[in-house]
Amino acid sequence: MCCGEEIEALRAEVGPLVGGEPGLSFDLIESKMTVAGALDGEAVRRIKAAVARTGMEAVPLDGACETGVCPVREGLWERRGRLIACAAAAVFIASAVAVSALYEGSFMAVLAETGARGSAAGAPPFAVALYVAAIVSGGWFVLSKALYAAKKLRPDMNLLMVIAVLGAVGLGEWLEAASVSFLFSLALLLESWSVDRARREIALLLDISPPRARFICPQDGVVEEGPVDAIAVGTTVVVRPGERIPLDGVVTRGLTSVDQAPITGESVPVKKEPGSEVFAGTINVEGAIEFRSTRPASDTTLSRIIRMVEEGRLRRAPAEQWVEKFARVYTPAMIAVALVIALAPPLIFGGPWSGWFYQGLVILVIACPCALVISTPVTVVAGLSSAARNGVLIKGGAYLEAPAHLRAVAFDKTGTLTFGRPSVIGVTPADGHDEAELLANAAALEAHSTHPLARAILDHVEAKNISPAVADDFTIFPGEGAQGTIGGKTYWIGSHRMLDRQRAEGALFHEAATRLEQAGNSVVAMWCDDHVCGFMSVSDQVRPETREAILSLKKLGVEKNLMITGDNRGTAELIARAAGMDEYYAELLPEDKVRLVSEFKAGRGKIAMVGDGINDAPAMAAADIGIAMGAMGSDAAIETADIALMSDDLSKLPWLIRHSRRTLRAIRQNILFAVLVKAAFIGLAAGGIATLWGAIAADMGASLLVIFNGLRLLRV
Numbered sequence: 001m002c003c004g005e006e007i008e009a010l011r012a013e014v015g016p017l018v019g020g021e022p023g024l025s026f027d028l029i030e031s032k033m034t035v036a037g038a039l040d041g042e043a044v045r046r047i048k049a050a051v052a053r054t055g056m057e058a059v060p061l062d063g064a065c066e067t068g069v070c071p072v073r074e075g076l077w078e079r080r081g082r083l084i085a086c087a088a089a090a091v092f093i094a095s096a097v098a099v100s101a102l103y104e105g106s107f108m109a110v111l112a113e114t115g116a117r118g119s120a121a122g123a124p125p126f127a128v129a130l131y132v133a134a135i136v137s138g139g140w141f142v143l144s145k146a147l148y149a150a151k152k153l154r155p156d157m158n159l160l161m162v163i164a165v166l167g168a169v170g171l172g173e174w175l176e177a178a179s180v181s182f183l184f185s186l187a188l189l190l191e192s193w194s195v196d197r198a199r200r201e202i203a204l205l206l207d208i209s210p211p212r213a214r215f216i217c218p219q220d221g222v223v224e225e226g227p228v229d230a231i232a233v234g235t236t237v238v239v240r241p242g243e244r245i246p247l248d249g250v251v252t253r254g255l256t257s258v259d260q261a262p263i264t265g266e267s268v269p270v271k272k273e274p275g276s277e278v279f280a281g282t283i284n285v286e287g288a289i290e291f292r293s294t295r296p297a298s299d300t301t302l303s304r305i306i307r308m309v310e311e312g313r314l315r316r317a318p319a320e321q322w323v324e325k326f327a328r329v330y331t332p333a334m335i336a337v338a339l340v341i342a343l344a345p346p347l348i349f350g351g352p353w354s355g356w357f358y359q360g361l362v363i364l365v366i367a368c369p370c371a372l373v374i375s376t377p378v379t380v381v382a383g384l385s386s387a388a389r390n391g392v393l394i395k396g397g398a399y400l401e402a403p404a405h406l407r408a409v410a411f412d413k414t415g416t417l418t419f420g421r422p423s424v425i426g427v428t429p430a431d432g433h434d435e436a437e438l439l440a441n442a443a444a445l446e447a448h449s450t451h452p453l454a455r456a457i458l459d460h461v462e463a464k465n466i467s468p469a470v471a472d473d474f475t476i477f478p479g480e481g482a483q484g485t486i487g488g489k490t491y492w493i494g495s496h497r498m499l500d501r502q503r504a505e506g507a508l509f510h511e512a513a514t515r516l517e518q519a520g521n522s523v524v525a526m527w528c529d530d531h532v533c534g535f536m537s538v539s540d541q542v543r544p545e546t547r548e549a550i551l552s553l554k555k556l557g558v559e560k561n562l563m564i565t566g567d568n569r570g571t572a573e574l575i576a577r578a579a580g581m582d583e584y585y586a587e588l589l590p591e592d593k594v595r596l597v598s599e600f601k602a603g604r605g606k607i608a609m610v611g612d613g614i615n616d617a618p619a620m621a622a623a624d625i626g627i628a629m630g631a632m633g634s635d636a637a638i639e640t641a642d643i644a645l646m647s648d649d650l651s652k653l654p655w656l657i658r659h660s661r662r663t664l665r666a667i668r669q670n671i672l673f674a675v676l677v678k679a680a681f682i683g684l685a686a687g688g689i690a691t692l693w694g695a696i697a698a699d700m701g702a703s704l705l706v707i708f709n710g711l712r713l714l715r716v
Helices: 004-018 041-053 076-104 107-115 125-138 143-151 157-170 174-206 301-314 318-349 353-366 370-389 397-405 413-417 435-446 452-463 496-502 507-518 546-555 569-579 590-604 614-622 635-640 652-686 692-715
Strands: 024-027 032-035 212-216 223-227 236-239 249-253 256-259 270-272 289-293 392-394 408-411 418-429 472-477 481-486 489-495 522-528 532-542 560-564 583-585 607-611 625-629 643-645
Touching: 004 024, 004 032, 004 041, 004 143, 076 125, 076 174, 125 174, 143 157, 157 174, 157 353, 174 692, 318 353, 318 652, 353 652, 353 692, 370 392, 370 397, 370 652, 370 692, 392 652, 397 625, 397 652, 408 413, 408 590, 413 418, 413 560, 413 569, 413 607, 418 435, 418 452, 435 452, 435 481, 435 489, 435 522, 435 532, 452 522, 452 532, 489 496, 496 507, 496 522, 507 522, 507 532, 532 569, 546 560, 546 569, 546 652, 560 569, 560 590, 569 583, 590 607, 590 614, 607 614, 614 625, 643 652, 652 692
Parallel strands: 408 560, 408 607, 560 583, 607 625, 625 643
Antiparallel strands: 024 032, 212 223, 212 236, 236 289, 249 289, 256 270, 392 643, 418 532, 472 481, 481 489, 489 522, 522 532
16 A cells, blocks of 8 residues: 555445545555454454455464464565566566667657657567566556556556556657656655655654663572563563663662653653662663563553553644645546547647647656655655654644644643652741751651642752651651651641641741742641751752743644643632633633533634643643643643653743744645645646656655655654
């Protein structure tokens, strides 16, 4: 399968066998047809027979043996048949020209006679036989498809080429007929080669996980090596410096930095230590590490990305659907134009029939819509793969185009504009205590708590390399704080409200704590029987790239950046101001978020919703595009979203819009170029100066150029 027109033929033949077109999907880049539902051996045989009627051959994919029809081993002809046929056509043409040159006395005489319509009919019989052999060789893979198109009254490129060759033979243009057959065969060969190259580049871009891994055998502790598919979850895997990490897991031993660009698009290696998460396909830059695998090879983050990109190929972009619809009208229209050019001048002006019939054949050749049809899927798949390589997972061609047209972006607050986890932003010791002592005692009391604020304090203490004190007689007050004995003295830690209820605090202390709370921070105080030891201010911080990302979105023409959150109005106002939001809406339930997104979508244009939590999923589904924070986001948000930012990096949003516009620009360039080439040859044919070989060379060149123009997206 090498052209969109062949997809239409397959839909017509195979569709009725599988319950209609909804049961079929096609991947032109992979030359793959997928049939939905379970199939037995008889069903597979019927499908193969239906495909054979179109002039193509169906070979079941690996894993199809369960149907009773296993993939066949391809021989030399199956693998190199196009090349052999094309080379044979070239040899036969060269031999025929050599024989004709000997017969005519010079090579130039052969070309001169070919230029005069019908004069080549006097070519020597042996040369004619060689020309016929060249025509058959060049058209070997075309004839059966052309016969199917003629039988179904559905003209395609194969039928157009056969008509053009037969027309040239009828005019006595043996060299030109053979040249058209050879050049068309060469065009199909080069097109097949270029699509294969696209397929290889895309596969290499994503297939980066090593097939084997070293692991510690749980029975005897010996390091062994085996295929990643056979390594069980929970196995300890060993990775040396410079090697790719084979599975997802959590580091158990060693310190290193890891290049995560293949998964998240981050340009700087990320530090990894015991407890850090690692992903399959990323590169261990520095030290040797051991990690415990957390997912099987079939379910790693990389595997899911590859699977989603492959599924995304089947969701066709609007431009791709438009081109297919256009091609259905375009081919019959071009046949009508060819008839007009072949018949009108002789009938109206009395011109020579042979000359204008020849120009009509030129129109049939240039009418081939393959350059137009194949350019779009190649460009879309290159765009999807390039985005995945940059840490942006796009789940289909439709969602690749949409960001180019965004008028607004709505953001959730927690976990999207902010990190989604509180951190200590200030420590204020009091009454003779220093910062290290205050933090050591606080860590002792928070050591047994699972509250997010307690976790923030413990992380801060660990980052400062402070050893926690030891607390006895520990008691937790749920939702408020904790109490414990340190060095024989009772201490409390808890909210400012708990402190205010238990004992008096100084005016200056109260004023400072209240001011921090009004600024959107949480205050964690520590005190004992006779004095207040100090307090720590804890806050969820705005991501450092947020404000710059919002400014970049505005420069790209996004008119409104909205924050919609369930948090209180005071905190929402502070975060919105820090992030540079145009508008914010606070204290919203999930259904309120859906209502706001739907209202904007109905009245102002395309809107994207960016979020990370389960409560964001309904609003993402309601938006034109749902974008999930893929690293820390919930599975529900990622599954609902159309696009996932694998590194939780908001600067990828402006990149996504620019990438979408680049892709659209490449698609439009391809369509415009293909149409202009064809329009130019229609003009040349109308003027009576076009040639068959020139038309097919131009069509071949157009096909190659639009394919490589699309592949440029892989290098962005």
